[in-house]
Amino acid sequence: MLRDELPLISVIVPFFNEEDGLVRLHERLNAVLLALPVRSEILYVDDGSTDDGRRIVEQLRSQDPRIALLCLSRNFGKEIAMTAGLDHAAGDAVVIIDADLQDPPELIPQLLEKWREGYDVVYATRMEREGETWLKKASASAFYRVIHHAANFDIPRDTGDFRLLSRRAVDALKRLPEQHRFMKGLFAWIGFRQIGVPYHREPRHAGATKWNYWKLWNFALEGITSFTTAPLRLASYLGGVIALLAFAYGLWIVIDTLVHGNQVPGYPSLMAVVLFLGGIQLIFIGILGEYLGRMFDESKRRPLYLVADYHPSSQSLSDKA
Numbered sequence: 001m002l003r004d005e006l007p008l009i010s011v012i013v014p015f016f017n018e019e020d021g022l023v024r025l026h027e028r029l030n031a032v033l034l035a036l037p038v039r040s041e042i043l044y045v046d047d048g049s050t051d052d053g054r055r056i057v058e059q060l061r062s063q064d065p066r067i068a069l070l071c072l073s074r075n076f077g078k079e080i081a082m083t084a085g086l087d088h089a090a091g092d093a094v095v096i097i098d099a100d101l102q103d104p105p106e107l108i109p110q111l112l113e114k115w116r117e118g119y120d121v122v123y124a125t126r127m128e129r130e131g132e133t134w135l136k137k138a139s140a141s142a143f144y145r146v147i148h149h150a151a152n153f154d155i156p157r158d159t160g161d162f163r164l165l166s167r168r169a170v171d172a173l174k175r176l177p178e179q180h181r182f183m184k185g186l187f188a189w190i191g192f193r194q195i196g197v198p199y200h201r202e203p204r205h206a207g208a209t210k211w212n213y214w215k216l217w218n219f220a221l222e223g224i225t226s227f228t229t230a231p232l233r234l235a236s237y238l239g240g241v242i243a244l245l246a247f248a249y250g251l252w253i254v255i256d257t258l259v260h261g262n263q264v265p266g267y268p269s270l271m272a273v274v275l276f277l278g279g280i281q282l283i284f285i286g287i288l289g290e291y292l293g294r295m296f297d298e299s300k301r302r303p304l305y306l307v308a309d310y311h312p313s314s315q316s317l318s319d320k321a
């Protein structure tokens with residue numbers, strides 16, 4: 001194997017309908033990468049875009065052999081697109097960055113510096129959030145708090161997917177086969193030496209976010225259910241408390257009937273108890289269902305994604321030779 005002295009850095013850019021930002025992103029990425037004493041490849045992962053993004057990357061690629069293009073067969077979502085990128089990246093270190101220029105490429109040298117110091121996961125930590133609504137900030141903060149308490153390890157707060165991974169961290173991630181990929185959790189789960197680098201997150205450069213609150217809610221659910229079974233335990237505790245209360249109430253009714261005789265049919269209290277318990281039961285059947293559904297998905301053992309086209313960069317070709 002013939003390798004240059006310089007390390008190879010792979011930059012993974014998952015994109016879904018980002019045609020307006022890609023060229024600008026590429027310019028900024030290139031300006032940063034070419035100034036560094038590294039070899040680099042930029043791996044664009046087309047997550048089933050329906051716009052012109054793919055053609056734009058193909059055009060960029062015809063001028064620059066350091067570009068690789070991986071096209072998934074349909075839209076699989078960002079988590080899977082990142083996974084596909086990690087599977088195809090050849091670098092000694094891998095950087096994951098959003099296509100909408102919310103993650104400044106100019107931070108990459110700092111990430112690299114930490115990697116050179118021996119860190120395996122160098123994540124970028126947002127200092128403040130601009131151009132995001134109050135509700136989004138509040139819900140994000142609540143989510144981090146829940147996951148922090150529920151999971152048995154720490155997921156760093158205020159981090160996105162913008163980060164650098166060492167080769168061994170990437171190889172570790174590739175060994176995690178789960179279908180439900182909550183990447184932020186997986187990044188933290190692998191361990192190794194991790195460190196944060198603060199940065200200023202910009203508003204979107206072009207286009208619109210594909211996240212709505214419904215998607216975010218499901219994302220949060222994914223994060224919680226793939227890393228902790230605490231909600232299942234919650235069901236037993238809550239059930240226990242309610243059963244205890246119901247027992248006390250029943251006792252009171254018996255005593256009341258013994259002392260005062262049976263005066264009332266008791267329809268309202270009966271209805272209240274039945275409805276309340278019915279609701280509680282439905283909630284926890286739902287929680288059980290969440291976990292069962294995940295087991296169902298895992299047991300199918302489907303591939304995580306399908307590749308429609310792969311055009312590697314010249315770097316990864318020469319590395320494999």
Ligand code: UDP
Pocket residue numbers: 014015016017018047075076077078081097098099100102208209210211
């Ligand atoms: N993305 C993707 N597949 C999707 C949705 C989004 O690859 O199904 C990409 C998107 O193009 C962008 C990144 O993931 O590069 C982050 O998406 P977005 O900006 O919508 O999320 P936010 O910044 O609001 O978290």
Ligand code: MG
Pocket residue numbers: 098100102204209
């Ligand atoms: Mg964004």
